[in-house]
Amino acid sequence: MSVLNTEGLKAYYIIDVLGEKRYVRAVDDVDLEIRENEIYGIAGESGCGKTTLIKTLFGMVEPPLNVMDGKVKYKMNAEYADIFAMDNKRMREIRWEYISYIPQGSMSVLNPVQKVRYSFEHFIKAHRRIRNKEEEFIKPVERHLQALGLPVQILDSYPHQLSGGMRQRVTVALATVLQPKIIIADEPTTALDVVMQRGVIQLLKDVQSSLKNTIIMVTHDMGIHANIADRIGIMYAGKMIEEASTEEIFGNPLHPYTQYLIGSLPKIGDKSYKTSAPGAPPSLINPPEGCRFYPRCDRATDECKAAIPKLVEIEPGHKAACFLYSGVKEDE
């Protein structure tokens, strides 16, 4: 059962260059079906549209970003609701309660000049009417922190007094305090040492197994994906180009870009020369016609220049968008 899905989602930045409109096609025709109770990892080249995609999933679409086409649907009370058809009030209600978002460089979620307690209070009051502070605010927050193994004293600290790793874990705690069904996290462990990374990931996993909810996580750290994701989607130039179970993505990558991504991973104990994908990332304003990857692909044929391969199932549960495996084209 899916808990969130998208159909033909297109989200472009519209920018004005010397009086001329240009479209940055950051999310270009993406179909997703995120399942209940799963950890879905998203990886892909820097600048390929991952943050834009998850912002759009969260309904955080503000100019210059525009949804050009397609839908994002949340499953609520056994029905699928189109979030772009909801009014602002409704959207505000379900945010954090139904779906929560840990943004890239998420220190911004905590108010820097107030004690952590204030951020929690502010957050909860925006959603619940609190009559009895002790029963409806303090106790539940303390219980939540304890369940996550965080010391209650942090409530009386200012964000700058906490280490980066602790701050990141507090952000996770804050984003989950209303027990959302879906948690979206963008690079939650960037810039942390590996011990703290492990602590943050452990925490996210604990939250997931106790709430039985869904986590959508973007990270460049393929080691983190290998450790906690159930399925992984690989993005390239605004498109989802491969999707499979974690075992399949690492053990049997199909798309040539994914093969480069997995093949370039260094390991301790191995100093052999590793290459990265050749060439430069494509422009999202004027992406290559046909397959977005063909200019960098050593197996490209004329067909790849002429049409865009569609993301289709190649093996059970394993999708790829590549003419090496399937002739199905995107209709454009």
Add this chain to the structure above:
Amino acid sequence: MSSKLIEVNGLTKVFRVGSLFSRVRLTAVDNVSFDIKDADIYTLAGESGSGKTTVSRIILGLLEASEGEILYKGKNIMNIKSEREKKEFRKDVQAIFQNPFETFNPLRTVENYLYETQKNFLGVDASDSIDGIEQALTAVGLTLDDVKEKYPSEFSGGQLQRISIARALITQPSLLIADEPVSMVDASLRMSIVNLFKELKDRYGLSVLYITHDLATAYYVSDKIAIMFRGNIVEKGSVEKVLDSPKHPYTKMLKESIAQPDPRDKWDSRVDLHLTEREEYMLKGCKFAGRCPHVMERCRTEEIPDFDIDGVTVKCLLYQ
């Protein structure tokens, strides 16, 4: 014979933190020594908040040391007085920062920023020559067209990081100080950036101080590594020796915590995290004593000296 490009001796930095009434001294960098040779890639890794950025900021002259000296090409740079020498040093030692968004002014085009760097350091106007800029961009796999008339907000973190490396290369420096240059980019681009360091080292004899949490790329690209924990270098030596068979209990814990990019090799235990970094910084003896599985009573009270063993330097009484 390769000579020492930079030598850091007994570097210490004390910050005063806390409110007016409960002010405490935090020794963010505690008696740190290491040296980087010509054409050497030297990694500084370790715990978040252990003083890596502070070390690099002192080298760059952005922060004053409390104690210690830094010799660059044999000269103590802490008492450079003349503007000309300062400028020469800044041209020769270039930096790439953790967050590329902070490197660039959001209101200026990236292109202009590159012109400005050329003008400031080399005195060359863009209208006279942009060859150096084009070469620097080519070295990172970009062209001038890619950055023309564009503002920082139009690039992703990874793209911007490559541009900031190009910017640093314009002055043809001898030492590049790269503070977390790959933390915001994808795995493939990470390799292209560290391969770029390798190439610049092999081709031009560039040295790099590579600060990172990514131990796998550190292993891949560097010659030497130093592991920092709470202001101390707890272990340093050749990257193979330190990471293949770590000696210090903290280095061991670090290595075990690396998330392997292999779903058949997941973490099989849990980690315990400490409360705040403040407390560990304040410890007297070994700062890792509170979490060390081999802790002895002496570790908590004695000052821990460095021990040389198998060509590696370790700050741990187990190796006395």
